[in-house]
Every structure is written in structure tokens, then in C-alpha cells.
Amino acid sequence: MALPSTQKKWVIMGQEKGYDELNFTDGPIPTVGDYGVLGTYIFHLHLPIVGGSDGAGEVIEVGRKVTKWKKGDRVTTLFNPGHQSGPMTRAIMRNGSIGGSFDGTWQQYGVYEENWLVRLASNLSYLEGASLSDCGLTAWNALYGLKAVKPGDWVLVQGTGGVSLFAIQFAKAGGAKVVATTSSTSKYELLQRLGVDHIINYSEDKDWGLTARNFTPNEEGFDHILDVGGQETLPHSVKAIKPEGIVTVIGILTGVETKNASILDALLNTCTFRGIHIGSRDQMDEMMAAIDANKIQPVLDKRVFKLEELREGLEYMEARKHTGKVVIEIP
Structure with missing residues (x-):
């Protein structure tokens, strides 16, 4: 050529x-x-x-x-x-x-x-x-980088952005139950098609973190939460997380000055706050293998x-x- x-x-x-x-x-x-x-x-x-x-x-x-x-x-x-x-x-x-x-x-x-x-x-x-180098790999790292999702785990994703949609697909491929939030009823069909088990409209439910936790067995909370909002969403994530669960802080769409949640919440809830910066080449290879095996389409x-x-x-x-x-x- x-x-x-x-x-x-x-x-x-x-x-x-x-x-x-x-x-x-x-x-x-x-x-x-x-x-x-x-x-x-x-x-x-x-x-x-x-x-x-x-x-x-x-x-x-x-x-x-x-x-x-x-x-x-x-x-x-x-x-x-x-x-x-x-x-x-x-x-x-x-x-x-x-x-x-x-x-x-x-x-x-x-x-x-x-x-x-x-x-x-x-x-x-x-x-x-x-579409995979940024959002896809970030979602994979969040769910499989520190403590891998396993069948029966509960995962909470926020919104319908790129990271969240990939996280839904990767979590379901791993056998997890998924709860998703959105402010748009027009997104319900998409979320259901991707396999989401429960949907919460966060614009109507002002205590959606607690509502989400109530879906989990014995209201124990989530094994993994992908927090994309920051200032306004982290307090809800704190309410929803399971003891020993992981809150992966990915975005700050609503700001960074969180007054209603702090590092002390990690101690009080015995959970992990984790920040990530995309992921490694090895993780991307693993992600591609999972996409291939499960025929996941972005x-x-x-x-x-x-x-x-x-x-x-x-x-x-x-x-x-x-x-x-x-x-x-x-x-």
C-alpha cells in the first residue's frame, strides 16, 4: 500500500x-x-x-x-x-x-x-x-483491578455515561447483580436491555443511596460502587456501600467539595475509597478477552x-x- x-x-x-x-x-x-x-x-x-x-x-x-x-x-x-x-x-x-x-x-x-x-x-x-481505551478500561479496572467482581456480588453504577454503561456490561458478564441510577426515564429501556436488575430515578428519589441499598440482600449494601459524581453523589455512595465494599471514585461531575461525606466515612463503614487512573496494558488485554468471550458490544x-x-x-x-x-x- x-x-x-x-x-x-x-x-x-x-x-x-x-x-x-x-x-x-x-x-x-x-x-x-x-x-x-x-x-x-x-x-x-x-x-x-x-x-x-x-x-x-x-x-x-x-x-x-x-x-x-x-x-x-x-x-x-x-x-x-x-x-x-x-x-x-x-x-x-x-x-x-x-x-x-x-x-x-x-x-x-x-x-x-x-x-x-x-x-x-x-x-x-x-x-x-x-470507545474502549478510556471509559472501557476504567470500568474494567474499577470492577476487576483491586478485588474482582464475582457471581452474586452487587454493583451500583451512577448515570448512563460511558464508564457506567461499560461497568454494567462487565458486571453482568461476571455474574453480578446491578442497580443503576438515571434522571431520564428515556434511558430505562437501554438499561434494561443491558441487564440492569433495578433502576432508580435519582431526580425523583432524594435518598437514592439508601433506596439502592434496600435492594441488596438483608440491606447489607454493595460490593462495588462506581462513583462518577463526587460532591453530590459520594454521600449516597457512603449510605449504599457494604462493609468491606469498594467505592471507586472515578469522576467529579458535581464538584469536589463534599461536606456530607469524608474520609472518616471509610473508617465508620469499614469500606475502601479507591481512586484510579484508567488501567494497565495487562488489564486491557484481560478486558478484550472478556469482551470477546462474552460478545459484549459497546x-x-x-x-x-x-x-x-x-x-x-x-x-x-x-x-x-x-x-x-x-x-x-x-x-
């Missing part, structure tokens, strides 16, 4: 002017070198930089010393390329991420080291695979954007017009 000499890409130029800092431009296609892998896409920014951490595509060229991949392989990107296995370390965090410290996936062609890629599950399309929004429409896609997502993951199809 003869490659062109230039490609289209989105470059983040700065952080002061929001989306106006995004520049859609032409640029050269990088060379693979000895250890690089060239693919096409079907906490700190090193500016200017090509944005985007999630991506999936086909390997079309490999460096002469690459042993893990060959032309034609289907792969996805790893958000934290330094996190190959084991626990997160300060050195790994300093190494940075694809799309933040290293040019990311908002381009037609990208070159990454061979260990920065993960084999795509056989049942997934490239668009589905492009939930994608009905609208797919083109590369040149990326800014429009970001605004669409910010306006919360989407259900499931918003994806960009790159020619």
Missing part, C-alpha cells in the same frame, strides 16, 4: 480559548523507525499536540525490530503507554498519556511503540474498539461524526445530546 505524504489532523494549540484552540490542519505522516507501528484509524499537555487518546485501526506498516505486530493486525491504543502491568506508580503518571504527552488519535495516521497498542477483540468493529451513540466534524462532535457531547460513546470515523 503506497502511503500519501501528508494527512489531516486536529492539533491542540493551547488551553486558554477552549475549542478555538483546536486547529484542523495538514501535516506529514510520521515514520515508524525501528520500533514503531503505523496505524490508520477506522494530566498534562505538551502543546502543540495532536489530541485524542482513544482509537482503533489497522496496522499498515511496522518498524524492522517490531515483533508483536504485523501488517493487517487490528489494534487499539493504550491511554497510559507507560502503564504496562502492575500498580500505578508516580513514574508512570509522569510518563504521560497518548493525546496529552504524545501525539494522539485525532489524525488519519499515527505511529506508536508496539507496547502502546492492544489487540482488538474479534467481535468489535473499529468504531466500537475506539453502546455507541446513533450519530457518527467525520474527522472534519470533530469539534462539532465535542460540542454535541458537551450539550449531553448523546447516549453511549460518541465516535469519529476517520477515512
